Amino acid sequence: MSLQTLTYHKEKKQMKVLVSLSVLLLAVILIALSVGAFGIPMTSIFSMIADGMGISTGSYTQQELRVLTNIRLPRVLLAMLVGGGLGLSGAALQGLFRNPLVEPGLIGVSSGGALFAVIYIVFGASMPLMSSLGKIGLPLFAFLGGLINTFLVYKLASQSGKTDISLLILAGVALNALCGALIGLVIFYADDAALRNFTFWSLGDIGGANWQKVGISFCFLLIPVGMILSQFRSLNALAIGENEAFHMGVNVQLVKYILLFASALIVGTAVSLTGTIGFVGLIVPHLIRLLYGADHKLVLPGSFLLGAILLSVADILARTLMMPAELPIGIITAIIGAPFFIWLIINFKNIRR
Amino acid sequence: MLQARDIHFCIHNRPIVDRATLQLESGELTVILGPNGAGKSSLFKVLSGDSTCKHGSVHYNGKALSDYKSIQLAQVRAVMPQHSSLSFPFTVFEVVELGLLPLGKTFRKELLQEVMVETQTWELKDCLYGNLSGGEKQRVQLARVLVQIWDKRPFPRYLLLDEPTSSMDIALQHHVLSIIQRIKSRNIAVLAILHDLNLAANYADKVILMKNGNILHQGKVNEVMTGPKLQAVFGHPIEVYPGDEFRPTIIQSTPLNRINKQIKHA
Numbered sequence: 001m002s003l004q005t006l007t008y009h010k011e012k013k014q015m016k017v018l019v020s021l022s023v024l025l026l027a028v029i030l031i032a033l034s035v036g037a038f039g040i041p042m043t044s045i046f047s048m049i050a051d052g053m054g055i056s057t058g059s060y061t062q063q064e065l066r067v068l069t070n071i072r073l074p075r076v077l078l079a080m081l082v083g084g085g086l087g088l089s090g091a092a093l094q095g096l097f098r099n100p101l102v103e104p105g106l107i108g109v110s111s112g113g114a115l116f117a118v119i120y121i122v123f124g125a126s127m128p129l130m131s132s133l134g135k136i137g138l139p140l141f142a143f144l145g146g147l148i149n150t151f152l153v154y155k156l157a158s159q160s161g162k163t164d165i166s167l168l169i170l171a172g173v174a175l176n177a178l179c180g181a182l183i184g185l186v187i188f189y190a191d192d193a194a195l196r197n198f199t200f201w202s203l204g205d206i207g208g209a210n211w212q213k214v215g216i217s218f219c220f221l222l223i224p225v226g227m228i229l230s231q232f233r234s235l236n237a238l239a240i241g242e243n244e245a246f247h248m249g250v251n252v253q254l255v256k257y258i259l260l261f262a263s264a265l266i267v268g269t270a271v272s273l274t275g276t277i278g279f280v281g282l283i284v285p286h287l288i289r290l291l292y293g294a295d296h297k298l299v300l301p302g303s304f305l306l307g308a309i310l311l312s313v314a315d316i317l318a319r320t321l322m323m324p325a326e327l328p329i330g331i332i333t334a335i336i337g338a339p340f341f342i343w344l345i346i347n348f349k350n351i352r353r
Numbered sequence: 354m355l356q357a358r359d360i361h362f363c364i365h366n367r368p369i370v371d372r373a374t375l376q377l378e379s380g381e382l383t384v385i386l387g388p389n390g391a392g393k394s395s396l397f398k399v400l401s402g403d404s405t406c407k408h409g410s411v412h413y414n415g416k417a418l419s420d421y422k423s424i425q426l427a428q429v430r431a432v433m434p435q436h437s438s439l440s441f442p443f444t445v446f447e448v449v450e451l452g453l454l455p456l457g458k459t460f461r462k463e464l465l466q467e468v469m470v471e472t473q474t475w476e477l478k479d480c481l482y483g484n485l486s487g488g489e490k491q492r493v494q495l496a497r498v499l500v501q502i503w504d505k506r507p508f509p510r511y512l513l514l515d516e517p518t519s520s521m522d523i524a525l526q527h528h529v530l531s532i533i534q535r536i537k538s539r540n541i542a543v544l545a546i547l548h549d550l551n552l553a554a555n556y557a558d559k560v561i562l563m564k565n566g567n568i569l570h571q572g573k574v575n576e577v578m579t580g581p582k583l584q585a586v587f588g589h590p591i592e593v594y595p596g597d598e599f600r601p602t603i604i605q606s607t608p609l610n611r612i613n614k615q616i617k618h619a
Contacts, residue, residue: 098440237451239441240497243403243434248501249427249455294441 075209087307090281103282108175113271116145143268224262279337359409387563427455452500487520
């Protein structure tokens with residue numbers, strides 16, 4: 001096989017994968033819109049869409065329309081955006097740290113975001129400077145916390161350009177413990193209103209989704225997602241090594257800062273909107289690599305799509321398993337994710353012999 | 354021309370490279386030789402731009418190393434480090450393809466295949482890099498590095514290799530060095546750290562002998578690679594049998610068990 005056909009086949013294959021993942025995501029979204037405590041039949045959804053496009057069919061009730069637009073749709077979109085963001089930031093962090101076991105929750109990025117989010121929730125109202133930030137204050141603070149922990153973990157675990165994975169995990173454990181303790185301390189000072197607010201948020205579910213949250217997540221995720229997606233070549237080069245990437249003309253320091261910044265922004269936003277949802281950032285890039293190879297040109301967008309799919313499916317399960325009650329979505333992802341993580345560790349052991 | 358002047362490199366205030374001055378000319382293969390811990394790799398890293406030295410300067414084509422952006426530098430010099438480990442399951446083809454990175458969009462379509470055939474990695478192209486043997490991995494890394502500077506450019510360029518053949522069998526070692534000999538005619542200066550004295554003696558144009566962070570001797574092969582000089586650098590009895598057009602130069606190091614017997618015999 002000649003070279004041209006080889007690269008052509010590869011690009012065609014990558015395109016195929018992305019298209020099929022998009023189709024799958026669309027199907028999952030339709031199902032997610034339909035099922036729940038208040039079921040909306042698929043036919044109603046289709047006729048609503050047809051109606052929206054000017055073809056009047058009218059075979060749905062006004063109640064169905066209200067539930068769909070006010071409750072279901074923002075929730076489904078939020079799950080999709082947050083899931084995609086977590087999947088993508090997981091892929092970026094794994095590429096950056098050159099290790100497939102890295103996950104935003106594991107290395108303390110999420111807990112840093114959570115700590116600062118809690119600080120904002122508890123003290124935000126009484127501090128004029130903080131409360132003046134309004135609705136974007138919470139994601140902004142969570143981003144700050146995520147960023148601080150990302151840099152701390154990075155500085156702690158790397159020496160002369162190499163990141164030691166055991167140091168990385170240990171630094172993550174330490175930061176998680178510290179942030180957990182500080183969250184407890186902050187809650188100690190919380191008044192009743194703040195406490196209620198916090199409890200609602202810490203359950204880590206998507207139930208509180210509304211159009212405002214969708215808007216915030218869209219605004220805050222768009223730029224970092226684009227930043228990460230544009231770095232696929234640098235991430236490929238980084239996979240061989242930081243020195244090697246430098247030899248091939250990559251501005252390694254700049255790429256690192258872009259990836260750390262963008263990942264912290266994504267995870268911080270996600271945490272501030274839906275609480276800490278674990279394991280999505282770990283499983284998703286892994287599955288993509290397992291199925292389709294390690295080229296970041298595919299891994300990055302693929303991780304976004306599969307992350308969106310996975311969290312949407314988790315949301316469907318969260319809404320339907322205990323109907324009419326709802327499970328926090330974090331429980332679902334952990335139940336799927338933790339065994340997967342154990343399987344990974346076993347696999348990792350075998351590879352290293 | 355690559356000019357390095359007064360390179361001084363310390364780790365924890367211990368000098369690893371002490372006042373090294375050298376220059377590399379296009380069309381020449383310069384080989385660095387020396388015992389373990391002589392500072393070869395440290396000097397190499399200063400030249401490649403991985404390490405920055407406190408004193409001294411490195412100039413590529415008259416421009417200081419620190420004035421280059423990394424992408425510009427990558428268009429002037431390619432580097433093959435001693436070990437490269439991949440963190441993700443890339444195929445051989447994907448690894449070699451990375452060499453295109455500094456070339457932007459202006460590369461020939463046939464470039465990759467040409468280099469991969471030349472380095473005997475084309476038949477491995479669909480294998481996962483992680484599953485290869487040590488020698489195969491080195492060939493793949495060499496291919497990646499060669500892609501970076503394979504096609505001619507109107508300015509002199511540099512190829513830096515840190516023990517490029519250390520895991521290869523004897524036939525491949527010769528094969529790789531003959532590739533290097535051919536590529537240097539494309540206005541490229543090649544610097545290689547080698548351990549095999551015979552390879553160095555028969556392929557190099559110039560040799561740099563290092564010991565304890567110092568460059569003891571440098572110059573043309575037949576001037577530098579003499580029995581007494583090598584013996585002083587390596588601290589081991591070494592004899593040199595010069596070759597000619599047809600026969601190779603042979604460098605022989607006396608095995609320790611023979612030395613004892615020679616002493617007894619005398």
